[in-house]
Amino acid sequence: MRPIVINGTVLCDNITGIPRYVYEVISRLDKLLEGTGLDVRLAYRDDGRPLHLTGLKNIQVVPLHAVRYCYNLFVLPHYLRKNHAFFVGLASDMLMTRDSAVVLHDIRPLVMDTDRGFFRFKFWVHCLSTKWFAREVYTVSDDQRHLISDKLGIPLDKIGVTYNGWEHMNAVEPDESVFEKLPDVKKGEYFYALGSLAKHKNYKWIREVAARNPDKTFVVAGGADLAAFGKDEADAARDTGNVFYPGYVTDGENKALMQHCKAFLHPAVFEGFGIPPLEALSQGAPILLSNASCLPELYGDCARYFDPNDYEADLDALLAEPVSKPDKLLEKYSWDKTAAFWLEQIKRYAAE
Template identity: 35%
Template sequence: MVVTDVSRQIFVNGRFIGRPVTGVERFATMVLKEIDARAAREPLLRWEILAPAGVARPDWLDNLSFRNVGRLSGHPWEQTELFWSSRSGTLVNLCNSGPVLCGRQLAVIHDALVYRHPENFSRSYGTIHRLLGRLLARRAHLATVSEFSRRELSGLLGVDPATIAIVPNGVDHVAAIEPDPSVLDRFNLAGRRFFLFVGSPAPNKNLARAVRSFLALDRSDVSFVIVGSAAATFARSDLGTLPATVVATGRLTDGQVLALYRSALALVFPSLYEGFGIPPLEAMSVGCPVLASDIPPVREICADAALYFDPRNEGAMADAMRRCADGAFDADALRAAGHLRTNAFSWAASADRLIEALQPLAAPGRIPVSSP
């Protein structure tokens, strides 16, 4: 276990609390839950979560301090009231943003998607977050979740990669989830074989190609299940009338998603761009084989525990699904490799890496500012 220097109060940007849970919010919550558990054993671990007015103390927080500050919300709160309230210590930002005036802070930027795929975002969101990233690169110590994202951010923001810490995601949160198999009856999946997609309809997720690849199989004995906000998008997609074998569930509870992982033939993870990729690890942790894009960040996370395909080649994607449906690959070997791979990712290790990343900020004095 890494023990932090407690010579300075650590504040945490709690703006993410209460938002819908995506990968970024999952990361922030699980790392803080681990820090919170340690605070019971280390009374000198002085962390306080600061949140906007009206945000309730989360029920998973037992030991760390929590305080509502200011009257604003969103970016105005973060850039002014959060900055003012945290000025006496070190600020930790876990979700891609932070107050640019703060001279002693760590900012976790999860990926370079806002630079590489600006079409994923509204003009205002993209403009704000690209500017925030460039300013934080000059004002803050940076961290990210993978070696791939470190290389991306280093090149795009002009920061020495050696100064960007890596704090990866974990996967052991899955063990605490109670599966809810009622979801299988709800969507008429009980006893059926199906592929599973978990994610958003964002262009980088490549969902349309995955659906077209599945439809090219022209099979009635296998379904393709889409979990997430992608459901509404596909209800009005340009793919035409989708057959009953394509099932869009909308957002589900963690327990329902876990039940689908456990019953699926495989998770299909067709992304064109990722900073990390939590769904493949979640699937592996419960023995669900993974069919995944052959792109660097996914290779970094999954290693030899996935069956890879070219995400821009619909024929290759369809062939991977066909092989899986026909049992034409060693699924047991892939499951075994997946279980071994998940051992490399724990939230305890992530908390250790976060605390290590804070060490340069622990001692009094001015922190170095990156070159423009």
């Protein structure tokens, strides 16, 4: 059976978004590999940063010394050839090898002008490499699956879907001390949003809605650099006194903020999946979501929806709308199911 190599370099970053997917899948896959005899390795670029996932028992961790660009271009491909290994890129990481399967979480830089030109060019080359070399391509929603097919010309039957999950929230202890940092925020009386301040996250919507609802309180966590709005928007955001920006929050602080919010807001105009609304649902928070991108597909009738370009949205009216209980949704989107899915794929690749 041939070795399977998963690129774990992303696990040196903060565990949010795509790193969260890799972290949760690998940690569960490690347990599922017990007694299978499969040779699965987690390679990563050893540049002095610590790997956040340790204590693996059935997956061999392989540090490869390399500088940033040499790792993907030369060092990791050389390791794969030397060991006749099959490559699995769980973090949108493609190498120029046909013995590979890649998860493209989203292709936002190809459809939105929210990134620098050079980055968009690199991402385009990256996606073309995926099209030309990857044996199988996966993504995290059917919306993204069709978008990838349309933009890259990859046949739909070559693109699979592998979902995100939420169970990582179970291991988190809520940190109520976050409210000491927000003395003007009262439990149960604020609307909460989590994510970066990147343009596609559309936190301009929250600022605009907050300006029209001075009697309501909003907390936007996950990014403190208001310059991400652009200068004019940043200046306006600083003048919106009922929006509070605590910056990066820990998992415990996030859990506490989700448990005590009046509702969780997610106004993004583009998403591959969108984990935070799923986390919020798991904590019993109502979720108010943009009706754009993959969100209606994924969250169905468990969410209330608004037009992300409508700044006159009536939050009270939205909250009054009936929704379904999230139990079936939370059962469907599961890290355990995703890890079990990857175990079956790895068995196929190893047997080739």
